[in-house]
Amino acid sequence: MFLVADDPCCQGVHVYMLCLPVIHFLWGILVAMPLTDLPFGTTKTPLQILPLQDQFLWAGFTRSAVHFARKLTHCIRITPTLLQDFSPQMWASIPGVIAHHYKNKSINWPMGIYISLVHVVAAVGLFTVLDCKAETLLWAFVLWPISGFGITVGVHRLWSHRSYEANILVRGFLMMCNCIANQGSIFHWARDHRVHHKHSETDADPHNATRGFFFAHMGWLYVKKHDSVVEAGRHLSFDDLKADPVVMFQKKMDPWLPLYMCFVFPAQVAAHFWGEEFWNAFFVAGCLRYCVVLHFTWLVNSAAHIYGDHPYDLTSYPAENPLVSLAAVGEGWHNWHHKYPYDYAASEFGVSTQFNPSKLFIDAMAKIGFVWGRKRATGAWNLAKARREQDIRNGVPLPSPLKRPWEIKTN
DSSP, X not given: OOSOTTOGGGSOOOGGGGSOOOHHHHHHHHHHGGGOOSOTTXXXXXXXXXXXXXXXXXXXXXXXXXXXXXXXXXXXXXXHHHHGGGOHHHHHTHHHHHHHHHXXXXXXXXXXXXXXXXXXXXXXXXHHXXXXXXXXXXXXXXXXXXXXXXXXXXXXXXXXXXXXXXXXXXXXXXXXXXXXXXXXXXXXXXXXXXXXXXTTTSTTSTTOGGGOHHIIIIIHHHBXXXXXXXXXXXXXXXXXXXXXXXXXXXXXXXXXXXXXXXXXXXXXXXXXXXXXXXXXXXXXXXXXXXXXXXXXXXXXXXXXXXXXXXXXXXXXXXXXOHHHHHHTTTOOBHHHHHHOTTOTTSSSSOTXXXXXXXXXXXXXXXXXXXXXXXXXXXXXXXXXXXXXXXXXXXXXXXXXXXXXXXXXXXO
C-alpha cells in the first residue's frame, strides 16, 4: 500500500458533492422532501422501491421528477461517516502523509504538477466568467455533456465494456468528444477501467475506494500506481482496442490532439462565431469547464463508490447515486453497473425514471441505424430478484455488506 492508515487521501473533503448542477431539480427536491417517508439515516431493503408521488401539480415537473428528487433526498443524508472526514486528526496528519510518500518516492510528480496547474488555470477561469459574453457561457455549458459523452457513451460504454456497437461516424464523433474531455487516450482509459472492474476495491484497482473518498476521487493521480495494478494490466487482452483504427489514431495523436480540442478549439469557436476575446474563452470554456467535468467524472470513482443505495448487490461498494448521475450525464447508477457492466444503459430503468442522457443518445443513434447490438441485463436481474424473493420467503437472511475500513476505525 502506498497510503498509511491515517492517510487523508483516504478521507478527502466532500465539498465536490455539494456543488453539482441540480438547479433543474431543486424545486422538486423542496416539494418532495417533506413527503419523504424514510426516517433519517434509514437504509432501504434491497427490494424496496420508493413510491412515486401522486400527480405533481406544479407546472414543469412530472411524476418521475418527484421520484428522482426523493431518491436524491435519501442519497444526501448526513451520516457520521460523511462528517468524520473533517476531523482535526485528518488535517493534522497531512504533513506526515506527504513526508511518507516523499520518502517512499511514490509521488507521481508529472501528473501531480499537471493536475495542480489545471486547478490554477480553472481558478483564473472562475474570475474571468463575468468578462465573458453570454454565448461563451452557454458554449461552456454545452461542452459539459458533449465532453461527458466522450467519456460515458464513448470510452466507457462502447470501448471499455463493448456494451453496443457503432459505425465509424459515431466512433469518430465520440473520439473527438473524448479529446475535448481530455482524460487520457481511449486506449489507456479503457485499459485502466477494465482493470478497475476486474479487481474493484483491491490493491489492483487503480482508484481503490477502500483507501477513501479523496484517493478514489483524485488522490490516485498524485501517487504512482500500486504494483498490483500494473501486474493486473499485463493479464488482460486489449486486442479489440488495438484493432480499432479510431482508437489507435487517437493514441497516436495523444496528447496533442486532446490538448488542442480541450483548450484551444473551444476558444477558437467562441472567437470566430460571436467575437469573444480568445483568452476569456480559453480560460472559461476551456480550462474552467475542463476542471469541472474532470471532477464530475471523478465523482463516479469516489462518491458513487461510497454513498447511495445498494439494491442489486449488497456486498459491493458501488452505489446508486442520483447526484453523480446528474453530474456525469447518467453514470451514477453504479450498483447496477458493477453488477452488470455489459449493460449499455448502465442503469435498470429508462430515461423517464433515471436521469441518463447517455442512454438517450445511444438509443437515438440506434433509431437511425448508426448503433446496434445494445446489450441489456434486465433479464438477468429479474432472475436474480426472483431468487432473492424466494430466499426472503424461506427465511434466508440477505448478505450483509462488510464495513469500510474507516467505519471500523470510527465505530
